Amino acid sequence: MLTLSAIVTSTLYAISFLLLIQHLIRCTREGIRQTAPASFTATFALAVVAHCVSLHYTVFLGQALHLGFYRVSSLIFVVISAISLISQLRKLEIDNLIAIVIPLATLSVLVSSFVPSPTDKLVTSTGLIIHIVLSILSYSILTLAAVQAVLLAAQEQQLRQHSFNGLFRYLPPLMTMERLLFEMLLLGFILLTLGIGSGFLFIEDMFAQHLLHKTVLSIIAWCVFATLLIGHHRRGWRGITAAKWTLAGFFALMLAYFGSKFALEVILQKV
Numbered sequence: 001m002l003t004l005s006a007i008v009t010s011t012l013y014a015i016s017f018l019l020l021i022q023h024l025i026r027c028t029r030e031g032i033r034q035t036a037p038a039s040f041t042a043t044f045a046l047a048v049v050a051h052c053v054s055l056h057y058t059v060f061l062g063q064a065l066h067l068g069f070y071r072v073s074s075l076i077f078v079v080i081s082a083i084s085l086i087s088q089l090r091k092l093e094i095d096n097l098i099a100i101v102i103p104l105a106t107l108s109v110l111v112s113s114f115v116p117s118p119t120d121k122l123v124t125s126t127g128l129i130i131h132i133v134l135s136i137l138s139y140s141i142l143t144l145a146a147v148q149a150v151l152l153a154a155q156e157q158q159l160r161q162h163s164f165n166g167l168f169r170y171l172p173p174l175m176t177m178e179r180l181l182f183e184m185l186l187l188g189f190i191l192l193t194l195g196i197g198s199g200f201l202f203i204e205d206m207f208a209q210h211l212l213h214k215t216v217l218s219i220i221a222w223c224v225f226a227t228l229l230i231g232h233h234r235r236g237w238r239g240i241t242a243a244k245w246t247l248a249g250f251f252a253l254m255l256a257y258f259g260s261k262f263a264l265e266v267i268l269q270k271v
Contacts, residue, residue, distance in 0.1 A: 005054040006113035012047035074112035079140040093172035127202030138191035145184035146250035153243035217256030224249035
């Protein structure tokens, strides 16, 4: 059943990706900006649902979470895909962003389903599950913000050079891109604050040896995002400056979780 759900999910993601790319290419050639067709939205929605079903067989075991590096990666990308779908239904102009998300989500499904996880960790504590859910939500939204920051920086660079090439011509206006970026940053920052706070509340010692690097790097990321939001509000930080701060905070957050988890579980094969 796991193999079937993974194949169905990957196929639906692939179809939705092709529909989206076809739409973006057509809009670029004709010099128009239109919302993606209903066929894409429907296929993408089915892919997200199928991804959730696939996770049911890999991550959710009764009242516990079956966590490992590959499984958590897939869990994060289904959240990212779901957020992207909701944004699409709200008519937000994030088609280019979704075009980056879909291949990564597909890869996460295939790897988590067919590549054996070196180590697994079963989480049953309600408090710890709350902390993990908040952390995954914040990381997912801030991942989207990081991708948005890359697109924003590239768009501003092309604007300065008075040259828009390829799919960059289809990007929304710069002000719209910046507004979406800071909406993502604010929501991600709030969830990151709750995630760190729940960690101190539900985990006995956040500065224990095996958690120290995660805690310190997460706090560093929190400080970077806080500085960016304050700088944007008080000093009007935007554009490439905002993109650099966003990527710096995301890099610290990525190291806090994936860097240490990859080293411990995949390389050293420790829980």
